[in-house]
Amino acid sequence: MRKLPILVLSILSAFALAAEDSAHHGHHDIEDHHHHGMEDMHEHAHSSTAGKPGNPDKVSQTIEITMNDQMRFIPDQISVKSGEIVKFSMKNAGKIPHEMVIGTMDELKEHAEMMHRMPDMKHDEPNAISLAGGESGSLVWQFGKPGTVDFACLIPGHMEAGMVGKIEVK
Structure with missing residues (x-):
């Protein structure tokens, strides 16, 4: 009890x-x-330099990404065009939960800190997808100005174990 x-x-x-x-x-x-509240959350969650939620009807390319229990994204280096709307087709090939959160490294580190303080926090944001072991899902994102955008698994310990990736926006 x-x-x-x-x-x-x-x-x-x-x-x-x-x-x-x-x-x-x-x-x-x-x-x-x-x-x-999604419209409100878009403004609140991400007026990020990383971009913004994309319109699923205007996707210009689909990128398949696998997450695994070796704490890796495959691939972990992606190239997109500025302004492009990309659908990330995600598969968790592992047995434990993983997630993909898109943002700048500063945003991701700040968010990871929050996850350490509240480990049971569930993501309900347009720039994140959480998948249980064996699950699949997708995330649609529009990339902003040229530069580098990061993505990581913010479940405590995963980013630190190397579960990160980079998106080159050209």
Whole structure:
């Protein structure tokens, strides 16, 4: 019975975070935030130099990426054009969860710190996809100005073990 208070506390803190987050976006209904808050979240989540969420109807190329338990993305070096909308077709070939989060290295490191503090945090952002072992999914992203964009698995320990990649935007 010892685990019950911890479970209750974690559920309460999750609701508190969701309520705080929805209040931040001007939504009062937690459910509403998850279903209709995407437009708000786009502005909030990523006015990143890495780009922005892409329109799935305007994808110009699909790139297949495999994540594995050797803490690697295959491939981990990708080249795209500035302004291009890319669909990343993701497969977790491992047995443990992995994710791909797109951003600048500074954003990724900051986000990784947050993940260390709240390891059970689930990503619901347009620049991230989390997959359980054996799962597949996709992520559509529009790349901004030329330069280098990074991606990493921010599950604690994974980025540190080398689960990172680079996207060259030309």
